[in-house]
Amino acid sequence: MAQDARGEVYDLLAARGVSRRDFLKYCGSVAALLGLSEMYAPQIAAAVESGAKLKPVLWIAQGLCTGCTESMAQSRTPDVPTVVLDILSVNYWETVMASAGSDALKAITETVDKGGYILIVEGSIMNGANGNTLRVGGRPGREDVKEAAKNADAIIAVGSCAVDGGWVKAAPNPAGATGVSEYLASVGISKPIINLPTCPVNPEWIVAMIVDVLLVGKLPALDSKGRPTLIYGSTIHDNCPRRGHFENGEFVEKFGTVEEKKQFCLYKVGCKGPQTYTNCPYVRWNDRVSWCVESGSPCIGCGNFNWVDNDAPFLTRTSNVKLPGIGGVAPSTVGAVLGGAAAVALGVHAVVSGTQGRVGKGGPPETEKAYDRKKAAKGGDK
Amino acid sequence: MANVVIDPVTRIEGHLRVEVKVDNGVVTDAWASGGLYRGLETVLQGRAPADAFYVAQRICGVCPISHGHAATMAAEGALKIKIPNNARIIRNIIEGAEMLHSHVLWFYTLTALDYVDVVSALKANIADTYALAEKAGTSTADFGAIQSRIKGFVENGQLSIFTNNWFGHSAYKLPPELNLIAVAHYLEALSIQAEAAQIIAIMGGKFPHFMTSLPGGTAWYPTEEKLDGVLFHFNRVKEFVEKAMIPDTLAIAPFYLDATTYGKGVGNYLAWGVFEDKSMDPKKRYLPPGVISGSLTVADADPKKIKEYVEHSWYTQSETGLNPAQGKTHMAFTDYNLDKQYSWVKAPRYDEKPMEVGPLSRMLVAYLSGNEKVKAIIDGTLAKLGAAGKPEILMSLLGRVAARNLEALYVVGLMGDWIGELIAAVKEGDSSFFVESSETEGDGAGLWEAPRGALGHWMSVKGGKIANYQVVTPSTWDMSSRDAKGVRGPLEEALVGAPIADPEKPLEALRIVHSFDP
Numbered sequence: 054m055a056q057d058a059r060g061e062v063y064d065l066l067a068a069r070g071v072s073r074r075d076f077l078k079y080c081g082s083v084a085a086l087l088g089l090s091e092m093y094a095p096q097i098a099a100a101v102e103s104g105a106k107l108k109p110v111l112w113i114a115q116g117l118c119t120g121c122t123e124s125m126a127q128s129r130t131p132d133v134p135t136v137v138l139d140i141l142s143v144n145y146w147e148t149v150m151a152s153a154g155s156d157a158l159k160a161i162t163e164t165v166d167k168g169g170y171i172l173i174v175e176g177s178i179m180n181g182a183n184g185n186t187l188r189v190g191g192r193p194g195r196e197d198v199k200e201a202a203k204n205a206d207a208i209i210a211v212g213s214c215a216v217d218g219g220w221v222k223a224a225p226n227p228a229g230a231t232g233v234s235e236y237l238a239s240v241g242i243s244k245p246i247i248n249l250p251t252c253p254v255n256p257e258w259i260v261a262m263i264v265d266v267l268l269v270g271k272l273p274a275l276d277s278k279g280r281p282t283l284i285y286g287s288t289i290h291d292n293c294p295r296r297g298h299f300e301n302g303e304f305v306e307k308f309g310t311v312e313e314k315k316q317f318c319l320y321k322v323g324c325k326g327p328q329t330y331t332n333c334p335y336v337r338w339n340d341r342v343s344w345c346v347e348s349g350s351p352c353i354g355c356g357n358f359n360w361v362d363n364d365a366p367f368l369t370r371t372s373n374v375k376l377p378g379i380g381g382v383a384p385s386t387v388g389a390v391l392g393g394a395a396a397v398a399l400g401v402h403a404v405v406s407g408t409q410g411r412v413g414k415g416g417p418p419e420t421e422k423a424y425d426r427k428k429a430a431k432g433g434d435k
Numbered sequence: 436m437a438n439v440v441i442d443p444v445t446r447i448e449g450h451l452r453v454e455v456k457v458d459n460g461v462v463t464d465a466w467a468s469g470g471l472y473r474g475l476e477t478v479l480q481g482r483a484p485a486d487a488f489y490v491a492q493r494i495c496g497v498c499p500i501s502h503g504h505a506a507t508m509a510a511e512g513a514l515k516i517k518i519p520n521n522a523r524i525i526r527n528i529i530e531g532a533e534m535l536h537s538h539v540l541w542f543y544t545l546t547a548l549d550y551v552d553v554v555s556a557l558k559a560n561i562a563d564t565y566a567l568a569e570k571a572g573t574s575t576a577d578f579g580a581i582q583s584r585i586k587g588f589v590e591n592g593q594l595s596i597f598t599n600n601w602f603g604h605s606a607y608k609l610p611p612e613l614n615l616i617a618v619a620h621y622l623e624a625l626s627i628q629a630e631a632a633q634i635i636a637i638m639g640g641k642f643p644h645f646m647t648s649l650p651g652g653t654a655w656y657p658t659e660e661k662l663d664g665v666l667f668h669f670n671r672v673k674e675f676v677e678k679a680m681i682p683d684t685l686a687i688a689p690f691y692l693d694a695t696t697y698g699k700g701v702g703n704y705l706a707w708g709v710f711e712d713k714s715m716d717p718k719k720r721y722l723p724p725g726v727i728s729g730s731l732t733v734a735d736a737d738p739k740k741i742k743e744y745v746e747h748s749w750y751t752q753s754e755t756g757l758n759p760a761q762g763k764t765h766m767a768f769t770d771y772n773l774d775k776q777y778s779w780v781k782a783p784r785y786d787e788k789p790m791e792v793g794p795l796s797r798m799l800v801a802y803l804s805g806n807e808k809v810k811a812i813i814d815g816t817l818a819k820l821g822a823a824g825k826p827e828i829l830m831s832l833l834g835r836v837a838a839r840n841l842e843a844l845y846v847v848g849l850m851g852d853w854i855g856e857l858i859a860a861v862k863e864g865d866s867s868f869f870v871e872s873s874e875t876e877g878d879g880a881g882l883w884e885a886p887r888g889a890l891g892h893w894m895s896v897k898g899g900k901i902a903n904y905q906v907v908t909p910s911t912w913d914m915s916s917r918d919a920k921g922v923r924g925p926l927e928e929a930l931v932g933a934p935i936a937d938p939e940k941p942l943e944a945l946r947i948v949h950s951f952d953p
């Protein structure tokens with residue numbers, strides 16, 4: 054970057070009360086978030102500084118509960134003022150923007166006309182009643198997504214609802230919900246979309262994606278479902294701190310028991326960790342203070358596609374794990390035979406496909422696993 | 436003149452359109468149109484009762500705790516479960532943390548920009564700003580740095596979340612120095628709401644959408660380390676509420692005293708009550724249930740007196756006038772027509788009357804029921820604003836805003852007590868957190884409060900599965916469409932009579948909408 058342009062950037066940052074040192078520190082924490090070493094901090098800085106202009110963002114709300122916006126507001130490193138004032142120009146974000154009504158909507162058109170922005174969509178696309186199950190500005194809300202997708206540099210679907218309709222699409226899908234990818238394809242817009250499922254989205258992932266787009270100027274590595282492999286590459290079960298209890302056959306059989314207090318594995322009370330691909334166990338939530346399993350609840354698989362239909366009843370085991378070439382094996386046995394890392398290397402994506410395409414209210418709850426029977430024969434779990 | 440329309444109403448949870456008729460600078464009629472239908476009640480049919488806890492909280496990402504608790508209470512009612520005392524305290528703390536989170540977020544992030552002119556803060560004299568902060572007893576910040584941060588921002592021309600703002604409108608009344616203080620706290624509040632949410636994350640796994648208040652009790656076990664974390668975050672929130680939010684409210688209010696003269700609305704108030712006391716008797720809740728209807732007296736609140744009308748909303752027209760326990764929700768979109776149907780929000784009525792719900796309703800019910808702490812807080816504030824002995828001035832726009840912040844002050848006090856109670860219970864060795872039930876049939880209701888008002892979940896269970904589910908959210912009460920008789924809902928009624936200085940920028944109407952925290 055030319056020296057004068059760089060000077061301009063620092064003037065700008067200084068004017069915003071951000072010192073160069075703070076800025077580099079921030080870039081270091083973003084590097085860590087992206088799974089990069091601190092050595093990348095200068096590169097991240099260069100990318101964020103690549104001009105005196107802040108990257109415009111349109112954050113468009115569809116059939117939502119506002120939980121993903123709320124979740125974004127829980128970001129602490131960087132905090133929200135830094136994100137919306139120093140890194141990005143968030144020209145449209147209904148929940149926080151000063152403007153209202155048609156003046157607010159104007160910001161979408163103005164930004165789209167200029168191009169070069171990131172589009173973030175929160176909430177399900179609502180198709181019921183010809184798109185009128187969501188009305189914004191006197192027309193179906195989905196029109197805003199269509200308009201904003203046109204000139205976007207990158208599109209990020211945040212949260213399970215935007216990814217595939219989320220709980221709103223759960224059977225019988227009364228309001229005709231669907232995800233952003235499916236909707237845009239249906240109106241002839243084919244653009245790659247970054248999918249960030251879980252309900253709500255984890256804010257750290259959004260920040261990582263934004264920086265990634267700013268840093269390398271292109272989309273991060275995505276799997277066949279548009280999910281960044283960095284975040285969705287292994288199961289919760291593979292990284293769960295309770296995994297040792299699982300291997301030892303130490304389970305919570307019921308809530309309110311001493312096993313629960315001992316923080317044994319929650320598999321038998323319905324944990325969906327073995328079939329859910331996210332990095333929740335180590336990115337954790339709310340500035341990393343805790344996460345679902347640590348709080349004592351089984352993972353309900355909110356990061357899965359069609360999660361409510363596939364994972365409910367949540368407090369009952371519904372996993373039906375099959376690995377190619379090994380036959381039907383309980384996850385416990387998989388762990389014992391392969392070890393977590395090897396299972397990933399073998400492409401445990403098959404685990405996911407075992408639970409997909411199921412209709413109705415979830416799969417048949419398991420009565421007893423072969424593994425459990427074996428244990429029972431030996432005198433039961435410890 | 437054509438109606439003035441705000442669509443979308445921004446800085447709220449969800450999607451709302453507001454349309455007002457303005458004659459000679461005053462609103463003479465109003466319509467509130469909810470923009471979204473998702474069908475949660477239908478999705479839950481046939482599922483396991485405990486699943487309602489996980490799914491129903493996703494109605495609202497700002498108040499998932501309240502929805503989760505109401506869903507769990509409905510299941511516990513149906514399955515005849517009485518939760519252990521520890522679970523009661525833990526739920527109170529989580530619920531209280533959400534209320535503090537929500538009220539801080541509401542006052543600063545969602546509503547402050549209606550009263551605080553960010554651009555005017557550029558004109559503030561820094562020394563005067565410190566002097567004013569000291570006089571107001573509100574916390575200070577690096578006001579100079581904050582001012583130059585805004586300056587850089589405005590000069591750069593990329594206004595981000597302030598794009599196309601209405602700053603400079605004649606209804607902004609604060610002096611530049613007070614604007615600057617408020618902007619500083621606006622920025623700080625974003626960390627404070629996150630601190631409040633961290634209390635929930637420790638006890639519930641994450642926020643929004645938590646994991647632990649399962650029917651039967653709680654899945655969370657307190658440890659010393661976790662309780663330390665809860666206390667740490669709570670103390671930061673408490674300090675902000677006491678030392679910034681309340682003094683800011685008292686400093687800003689005198690500039691907007693005209694807002695005591697409009698925005699009253701229907702004048703009927705309903706609360707189901709929230710925060711269980713040891714007896715688990717709803718009447719003894721820390722914020723009790725009750726109905727105020729037209730006078731300054733409280734009556735018992737009886738859910739059987741609710742009927743939901745759909746004459747002006749997009750649902751099957753024959754399914755109207757039903758009590759939620761037998762309620763039905765089937766969409767039937769027609770068109771946006773103010774004389775016929777114009778909203779996804781039904782029209783719930785209590786004893787055939789529209790009811791305002793929310794912090795003002797709860798605080799009035801508690802005040803008139805003789806709650807000593809609430810009385811002290813309200814009477815003290817009225818005296819400071821020169822309205823001693825006149826609680827009726829709270830029935831206004833300004834009163835609705837102030838009641839929410841005063842409630843935060845009351846809850847800060849309660850939270851400290853509950854955390855102490857939990858620590859004591861654990862020390863005494865009470866290790867009961869969860870009870871099982873083998874029931875498979877029954878009807879239950881979770882009548883509770885979200886930060887934004889009275890919330891009801893109704894569940895029928897047959898053969899171990901949900902046979903019927905209905906929800907009446909606070910926004911259904913407050914953003915209600917007209918009923919079968921054409922009577923306006925609380926927001927619609929509150930808008931009537933409001934001054935509108937500039938129909939292109941109906942800032943005063945926006946204030947009234949935001950005062951309900953939709």
Ligand code: SF4
Nearest residue numbers: 290293318319324326
């Ligand atoms: S089943 Fe759940 S609790 Fe048990 S080890 Fe796996 S992810 Fe952790």
Ligand code: SF4
Nearest residue numbers: 333345352353355356
């Ligand atoms: S741990 Fe499971 S339930 Fe919790 S956020 Fe991650 S995917 Fe969702």
